[in-house]
Amino acid sequence: MINERSGVYIDGTFGLGGHSKAISLLLNVDATLIGIDQDESALAQFDPSLIKQTLHLRCTNFENLDQVLNDLKLTQVHGILLDLGLNSFSLDDPERGFAFSLDGPLDMRFDRSNDITAETVINEYSQEQLADIMYRFGEERNSRRIARKIVSMRTNKRLTQIDELREAVAGCVDPRFRNKSLARVFQAFRIEVNREMDVLETVLNTATQVLTPGGRLAVISYHSLEDRMVKNHFRDLSQDIPQQPGMLESEIRIPLFKRITGKPVVATSEEAAVNPRARSAKLRVAERTLHASD
Ligand SMILES: C[S@@+](CC[C@H](N)C(=O)[O-])C[C@H]1O[C@@H](n2cnc3c(N)ncnc32)[C@H](O)[C@@H]1O
The missing domain is CATH 3.40.50.150 (Vaccinia Virus protein VP39)
Incomplete structure (x- = not known):
């Protein structure tokens, strides 16, 4: 040295x-x-x-x-x-959308001047892209099922809130492993949003x-x-x-x-x-x- x-x-x-x-x-x-x-x-x-x-x-x-x-x-x-x-302080701020346990917007940007938010990804990517992100960046085994659920939920209304993503994940995984899946899925979308x-x-x-x-x-x-x-x-x-x-x-x-x-x-x-x-x-x-x- x-x-x-x-x-x-x-x-x-x-x-x-x-x-x-x-x-x-x-x-x-x-x-x-x-x-x-x-x-x-x-x-x-x-x-x-x-x-x-x-x-x-x-x-x-x-x-x-x-x-x-x-x-x-x-x-x-x-x-x-x-x-x-x-x-x-960003993790604890519900407005930043990083923590699955808080209620706030689907944001997840480190740099808030960027155009792409978690909301953009979740509403505008194809079902296959969503599944790939959760699998590649979160190593989430239920990625295909969760992607299908997200796509079915967003046909009725654009998803904008953390609790909607939480609901999509919760509907697809065993309640015993729900928090682990939520952590993996949130990590995956955060990695995608921030490249x-x-x-x-x-x-x-x-x-x-x-x-x-x-x-x-x-x-x-x-x-x-x-x-x-x-x-x-x-x-x-x-x-x-x-x-x-x-x-x-x-x-x-x-x-x-x-x-x-x-x-x-x-x-x-x-x-x-x-x-x-x-x-x-x-x-x-x-x-x-x-x-x-x-
Ligand atoms: C774990 S915190 C660092 C805490 C810091 N070591 C301290 O003592 O306060 C990570 C920081 O890196 C920033 N960050 C993450 N990825 C970055 C990137 N690609 N370019 C610039 N800053 C980044 C985040 O905004 C965050 O403030």
Whole structure:
């Protein structure tokens, strides 16, 4: 790990700035901290005087990380943190439509300036698309049945409220497993609305490009699809593919990362007891390697 406490650090999921405040305490005053969040209401709550380094706050999707760096005329960064998912105040706000236990509109957007909401997806996608989303992004076994139910409900009236989606799911699953199915279905639509898998793939690739040798990328994920993507990215880029006779130049690869965490770091039982949402968190860290082309 580089000993660079004066470098450029990115908190790609700034939220209420809890991680950034902790990172700030570890950095020299001449370091630069960039906080990105696509949720304006999160950034607006932060008091920038709490950070003693140069702080740039940007309200944008972290998939635009390269653009943020371009605008700031920066090319290399020393550390990137992504704490994926949504912040607690959004989860608890019924108006945001994330929690299946609350009553509110079918919204689920992290960025409320986007046009596509859960209402758009639920009313305008085909039955087959709905089933695929629930199966791919929620691993929900009753996806086809639930999709059929949604389509039959929406023929009478456009579905706009969380309780209507709850009713569609509840009508298709065993009451004993209802909450698990609801969690999977809500997760699936949230991933679709926010293009979560696509933007994660983009930011992992950008982070790989912009990290300086010795710089670290740390990702905290909250569901298995995200964690698998991060795990595979680190695994693939930490493998050496040596030259063999007849191999194309494009097939030869020097590892770009060294994995710092083998197994992901998870919350201790004490931490999970005080912060139940940490129960599903998995932290993976990898370090950009030093090699000739750098
Ligand atoms: C789990 S919270 C982070 C909390 C933060 N670490 C803190 O200490 O307060 C995740 C945050 O990332 C934001 N977010 C999620 N996906 C994003 C994306 N693709 N681009 C930018 N921000 C994103 C959410 O709006 C949310 O505020």
